[in-house]
Amino acid sequence: MSETLVDAPEAVAAYLRARTDTDVETIVGCFAPDAVVHDEGRDHVGTEAIRAWTNGVAAAYTLTRTVRSVRSIGPATVVAVEVAGNFPGSPVVLHHHFTLTDRGIAALTICP
Amino acid sequence: MSETLVDAPEAVAAYLRARTDTDVETIVGCFAPDAVVHDEGRDHVGTEAIRAWTNGVAAAYTLTRTVRSVRSIGPATVVAVEVAGNFPGSPVVLHHHFTLTDRGIAALTICP
Helix, strand or coil, X not given: CCHHHHHCCHHHHHHHHHHHHCCHHHHHHCEEEEEEEEECCEEEECHHHHHHHHHHXXXXXXXXXXXXXXXXXXXEEEEEEEEEECCCCCCEEEEEEEEEECXXXXXXXXXX | CCHXXXXXXXXXXXXXXXXXXXXXXXXXXCEEEEEEEEECCEEEECHHHHHHHHHHHHHHCCEEEEEEEEEEECCEEEEEEEEEECCCCCCEEEEEEEEEECCEEEEEEEEC
8 A cells, every 4th residue: 555554553554455455354344333434425334234335346446545644633543545446537535534443443434 | 403413422513503603613622633624625634724614614605504314433423414505506415424532523524
């Protein structure tokens, strides 16, 4: 991904590494069972919905991700990820807002 | 705002009430000093930047906000707010992802 990932909390780094490797079960395992993901304007709540979302992203796109910045404030980590691939307007920088708990990622919002 | 706001943590309810009242200093006081706000594709980091962002939104728009749903998962609270006003495409539902700490809101991301 990028050298800046060394600044990220472990759950965030694990998520971003697994995304690069399209490792669906590792991605799902990064989240708390009742986590909420918001991506492309939609909510995905709980393990099964997050698995379906993860598979959907992996099936729809071939993406290259580069971490541009990482900032942590308490349980929040905000990561700017440059995403390039087979979509109109590529590349874009996507804002990732993670809320972390000791059970994993509780909430993730991805948006421009 | 809405009956559903009674389900929100106090800092989130205070933020949304103060937005309705365009009470800039109360809004700024809801955030931790090193908080990050991401809105309309831009980051606003720290008290002074958050005050400028708050003033900018208040100056640019006359908005009506209606809380549609509130979900809390540990330190994360996710709120769907219907926003209507003087902008193209009104009304829209905006996703608000808050990360809370005992110092206030650590991070807020607003996006469709």
